[in-house]
Amino acid sequence: MVHSQHGLHVLVCGGASDAHTWNLVCLQLLLEEAGHRVTNLGPCVPEELLAQECLTHRPDAVVIGSVNGHGYQDGLRAVRRLRREPSLAAVPVALGGKLGVDGVRDAAAADALRAAGCTAVFDDGDLAAFHTWVGGLAGHSAPTRTTADLGVRAGATADLGARTRATAGAPTGGSRA
Amino acid sequence: MSTGPSPATAPASPFGRFVADAAADGRLVVQPRMGFGDPARMRHGLERTRFAAATTVGTLTLDSYTRLGDHAAVRRALRAGLPLNGYPLVDLPAGRTRRLLDGLLGPDFPVQVRHGSARPAAIVKAMTRAGLDATEGGPVSYCLPYGRTPLRESVDQWARACELLTRLVPAPRLPHLETFGGCLLGQLCPPALLVAVSVLEALFFTQHGIRSVSLSYAQQTHPGQDEDALLALRRLAARFLPAGTDWHLVLYTYMGVFPRTGPGARRLLEDSARLAVRTGVERLVVKTAAEAHRIPSVAENIGALESAGTAAELAAARLRDGRTPRCVPPADSEVHAEARALVEAVLDLSPDVGLALRTAFAHGLLDVPYCLHPDNAGRARSVVDASGRLRWSSVGAMPLTADGPPGGHEVMTSAGLLTALNSVALRYDR
Ligand code: B12
Numbered sequence: 001m002v003h004s005q006h007g008l009h010v011l012v013c014g015g016a017s018d019a020h021t022w023n024l025v026c027l028q029l030l031l032e033e034a035g036h037r038v039t040n041l042g043p044c045v046p047e048e049l050l051a052q053e054c055l056t057h058r059p060d061a062v063v064i065g066s067v068n069g070h071g072y073q074d075g076l077r078a079v080r081r082l083r084r085e086p087s088l089a090a091v092p093v094a095l096g097g098k099l100g101v102d103g104v105r106d107a108a109a110a111d112a113l114r115a116a117g118c119t120a121v122f123d124d125g126d127l128a129a130f131h132t133w134v135g136g137l138a139g140h141s142a143p144t145r146t147t148a149d150l151g152v153r154a155g156a157t158a159d160l161g162a163r164t165r166a167t168a169g170a171p172t173g174g175s176r177a
Numbered sequence: 178m179s180t181g182p183s184p185a186t187a188p189a190s191p192f193g194r195f196v197a198d199a200a201a202d203g204r205l206v207v208q209p210r211m212g213f214g215d216p217a218r219m220r221h222g223l224e225r226t227r228f229a230a231a232t233t234v235g236t237l238t239l240d241s242y243t244r245l246g247d248h249a250a251v252r253r254a255l256r257a258g259l260p261l262n263g264y265p266l267v268d269l270p271a272g273r274t275r276r277l278l279d280g281l282l283g284p285d286f287p288v289q290v291r292h293g294s295a296r297p298a299a300i301v302k303a304m305t306r307a308g309l310d311a312t313e314g315g316p317v318s319y320c321l322p323y324g325r326t327p328l329r330e331s332v333d334q335w336a337r338a339c340e341l342l343t344r345l346v347p348a349p350r351l352p353h354l355e356t357f358g359g360c361l362l363g364q365l366c367p368p369a370l371l372v373a374v375s376v377l378e379a380l381f382f383t384q385h386g387i388r389s390v391s392l393s394y395a396q397q398t399h400p401g402q403d404e405d406a407l408l409a410l411r412r413l414a415a416r417f418l419p420a421g422t423d424w425h426l427v428l429y430t431y432m433g434v435f436p437r438t439g440p441g442a443r444r445l446l447e448d449s450a451r452l453a454v455r456t457g458v459e460r461l462v463v464k465t466a467a468e469a470h471r472i473p474s475v476a477e478n479i480g481a482l483e484s485a486g487t488a489a490e491l492a493a494a495r496l497r498d499g500r501t502p503r504c505v506p507p508a509d510s511e512v513h514a515e516a517r518a519l520v521e522a523v524l525d526l527s528p529d530v531g532l533a534l535r536t537a538f539a540h541g542l543l544d545v546p547y548c549l550h551p552d553n554a555g556r557a558r559s560v561v562d563a564s565g566r567l568r569w570s571s572v573g574a575m576p577l578t579a580d581g582p583p584g585g586h587e588v589m590t591s592a593g594l595l596t597a598l599n600s601v602a603l604r605y606d607r
Contacts, residue, residue: 017241017250019293019323021362021549022598029591042549044245044324068241069262069472073254101260103471 006138007035008060013050014043015066015074023065023097030127031063034134047081054088061092061137071099071123072109076116083117092137096122096130190353190389192287192311193423195234196459200425203497204232205453205489206460209478210291212238214254214261216269220277222475227286229479231486234460235281235288237274237309239263244294245324262472266290267303274307287311289355295319295326297338305345312342313355313393315378317534317543321550322362328538328552332531339385351389354382355427359393359410361545364433365559365597367567368397368406369515369577370545376413376520381530383419390422391460395429396449398601399565407456408506409513413520425459428452430485434602435468441605442466446481447488454492455504461485469602515577519543522576541574558589561600 010031012024021043028038039057041050054062062082066074075095082088095118100106110121122130189197199206209226213219223235240263242250251268254261266274282288289311290304297314304312320331342352358374375392382390392414394406410426418424430449436442446463453461465473465481473481495501522542526533537543541554548555556573560581570581 017245017247019241019244021322022364022547022594024549025547026591026594029589029594033591040549042325042551069260070241073250073259077250098471101262101472103467 007037008134008138009037009039009057010061010063010134011039011041011054011057011059012063012065013041013045013053015064015068015071016044016046016077017070017074018066018068019043020065020067023067026127027063027065027130030131031134034131034138036134036138045078047078050078051081051085051088054082054091055085059091061094061134064093064095065097066095066099067097067125069098069101071095071097072106072113075099075113075118075121076109079113079116079118089117092119093117094120094122094130094133096120097125099123188351188388188421189423190310190351191284192234192289192353193351193389193391193425195284195287196391196425197423199232200459203493205450205458205486205493206234207231207450207482207485207489208234208289208460208462209236209482210238210462210464211236211473211475211478212240212263212291213472214240214263214265216264216273216277218475219264220281222478223277223281223288225475225479226482227281229482229486231482233286233482233486235286236462237264237266237288237290239266239290239292239294239300241293243267243300244292246294246296246299266307267299271303271306274303274309278308282308287353289313289353293319293323293357295323295331296334298334298341301338301341301345305342310342310346310350311353311355313357313391314338315356315358315374316381316531317374317378317538318357318359318361321545321548321553322360325550328535328550332535335381336385336531339382339387343386351423352387353389353391354387355391356382356393359427360395360429360432362548363395364397364601365561365567366397366546367515367559367569368394368402368512369409369519370543370557370575371395371397372406372410372413372512372516373519373523374543375410376417376516377523377530377534379414379424380417380524381534383422384530388422389424390418391425391427393427393429395432396445396452397431397567398561399567400448400452402512402566403452404456404504405507405510405512406516407452407458408504409510409516411457412506412513413516417520417524426457427460427462428456428458429462430464431601432464434598435464436602436605437469438606439466441602441607442468443484445601445605446485450485450488451492454489454496455501457503461489518576542576544573544575561597565600565604 105123240261251265316332316335346352356375356378358378359371463481465477467473523537526536544554544557546557546559558571560570568581
C-alpha cells in the first residue's frame with residue numbers, strides 16, 4: 001500500500017437509478033489504499049443530491065459507478081447538473097462500470113458524456129486505467145497496478161471491452177474532455 | 178416432496194396453487210428473471226417462457242427508474258427510445274400490459290412482477306389493474322440493498338403494499354408475495370442471516386393479511402451449507418408461519434458475480450437445480466449464461482429455463498429410484514441454530530414484526546455484511562473459508578458467535594474483496 005503525500009478527497013457514488021454497491025465498496029478501498037480520502041455517498045444518488053454534496057464537501061474528484069445498464073443516461077444527468085454549478089465547473093468527474101444494457105460499449109454515448117463535461121469515461125470498467133488516471137490527478141505517477149494486483153484474475157476482465165460498438169479511435173479510460 | 182400445508186387446507190393464490198400442483202406431481206417450477214423495456218419483446222419473452230420445455234411461470238422484471246418512482250426518467254427514455262433495464266409497468270397504460278398478457282396469463286401460466294422497490298404502492302396498483310396478483314420483495318430486502326429509502330419508511334410502505342394487494346386483487350383470487358430476504362446483497366452473506374430475514378419477512382406479510390407466500394434463499398458458496406440452509410428455512414417456516422398460510426420455498430440460482438464462460442454459467446445453474454430437487458424446494462428462479470455480461474436475451478432465458486428443467490428432472494428421477502439420497506434434516510445444523518436465534522431475538526423485540534425489524538437493525542441485532550445503507554449497523558463481516566463455506570469474521574451485535582478463520586479481515590482490501598466476490602465464478606470458469 002503506497003500512501004501519497006498528495007492524497008485527494010474523492011467523492012464516490014452510484015448513478016441515480018443504480019442500487020449496486022459492491023463496485024462502490026471496491027472503488028473506495030482502492031482509492032483509500034492509494035492514499036486518498038473517500039466520501040462514499042452510496043447507491044441511487046439523484047443529481048440534485050450529488051450537486052449539494054459536492055458543494056458541501058468540495059471534493060478534488062467525483063467518481064460515479066454504474067452497472068445496472070442505465071449508466072449512460074444517469075451519467076449524463078449527473079454531469080450536466082454538476083457542470084451547471086460555476087464552482088464545480090472544473091472538478092474532475094469520472095464515470096465507469098457497465099454503462100449500457102447490452103454489454104456493448106456505446107462510443108456515441110461516451111462522446112456525449114465527454115461533451116457534457118465528463119472528464120473520463122471507463123465504460124470497460126477498467127480499474128487499472130482508473131488507478132492511473134487518479135494517480136495523474138494527484139500529481140504524481142501512481143505505482144502501476146495490473147489487473148492481477150487488483151485481484152481481478154484472468155477472465156475477470158476478459159468480458160470487459162470484448163465487444164465494442166464502433167469505438168474506433170474513441171479512447172475510453174483516461175481521456176480528458 | 179414435502180410442501181407447506183396441503184392445498185386442500187390452505188387457500189391458495191393462483192401462483193401458489195400452480196406451484197403446489199407441480200410439487201405434488203414431483204416437478205420443479207422454473208422461472209426467469211426476464212424484463213425488457215419494449216412491450217413487444219416482453220410479450221415474445223412471456224410466450225417463449227410459457228411454451229418452453231419445462232414447468233414454467235412467467236416474470237415481468239421492472240426497470241430501475243420504475244423501482245425508484247422516477248417516472249419522469251421512464252417517460253424520457255420511452256420518448257427517446259433509450260434502452261431500459263426492465264419493463265416500465267407503471268408508465269405504460271394498463272391496457273398495454275393487459276394486451277401483453279392476453280391469452281398467456283391464466284391458472285396454467287401465472288406471471289409474477291419482480292421489482293426491487295422500497296415504495297411499491299404504485300407498482301401494486303399498476304399490476305393489479307393489469308390483472309396480476311403475484312409479486313415479491315419485503316420491507317428489509319427491498320430497502321437495504323436497493324437504495325437510500327429509510328428502513329422506517331420502507332416498513333410502512335410495505336405494510337401498505339400488503340394491504341393494497343389484499344384489497345385490489347379481486348376475490349376469489351388471493352395475492353401471492355415472495356420474500357427477497359433470502360438474497361439481500363446477493364453475495365457474501367452467511368446463510369443464517371438470509372434464512373432469518375426470509376422467515377421474518379414472510380411473517381411480516383402474513384401479519385399484514387397476505388395468506389399465500391413463498392420464502393426465498395439464494396444459492397451461496399457451498400452446497401452442503403446451502404442444503405442446511407434450505408432445510409432450516411423449511412423448518413422455521415413450518416414453526417413460525419400462522420396456520421392456514423399457503424407457502425412454498427423458492428431458490429435463486431447464485432446471485433453474486435457469475436461465471437463468465439458459457440459452460441461455467443451452465444454448470445452453476447444446473448447445480449442450483451439439483452440443490453433445489455435434493456432439498457425439496459418447489460420453485461427455482463434461474464440465471465442465464467449472459468449474467469456476467471449484460472441483460473439476457475429471450476433465447477438465453479429460455480435456454481436457462483430448459484437446462485435447469487432438464488437437470489431437475491434427471492435429479493428427481495435419481496431421487497425416486499433411490500440412486501441419490503434425499504436430504505434429511507439433521508437433528509440440528511449450525512445454520513438452523515443461528516437462524517432460529519436471530520428470528521427469536523427479533524420477535525422478542527415486539528409483537529409487531531415491522532417494528533421488531535426496525536428495532537433489530539437499529540440495535541445491530543440484524544446486520545448485513547458490507548451493506549452501505551445508513552440504517553444498517555455495518556459491523557458484521559464475512560469470509561469464505563478454505564472449504565468454501567461462508568463464515569462470520571465479525572458478528573457485530575448479532576446474537577451469534579464469530580466463526581471465521583483467523584485473518585478473515587484480509588478481505589477488506591480491494592484485492593481481498595474482489596477475490597472473495599469472484600470465488601464462485603472462478604471455481605466454475607476453471
Ligand atoms: C450482485 C448483483 C446484484 C445485487 C446488488 C446488491 C448491491 N446492493 O450491490 C442485486 C441482487 C440487489 C441486484 C439487483 C439488480 N441488478 Co444486478 N447484478 C449483480 C451481479 C450478479 C454482480 C454485481 C457485483 O456485485 N459485482 C462485483 C463488483 C465488484 O463488480 P461490478 O459491479 O461488476 O463492477 C466492476 C466493473 O464494472 C468496474 N466498475 C464498476 N463501477 C465502476 C466505476 C468506475 C469509475 C470504474 C473505473 C470501474 C467500475 O469495477 C468493478 C470491479 O471489476 C451482476 C452480474 C455479474 N457481474 O455477475 C448483476 C447485474 C450488474 N445486475 C443487473 C441488473 C439489471 C440489476 C437490476 C436492475 C435487476 C434487473 N433488471 O435484472 C437490479 C438493480 C436495481 C437498481 N435500482 O439498480 C445487470 C446489469 C445489466 C447491464 N448493465 O447490462 C447485471 C449485469 C446482471 C444481468 N446480466 O442482467 N444485482
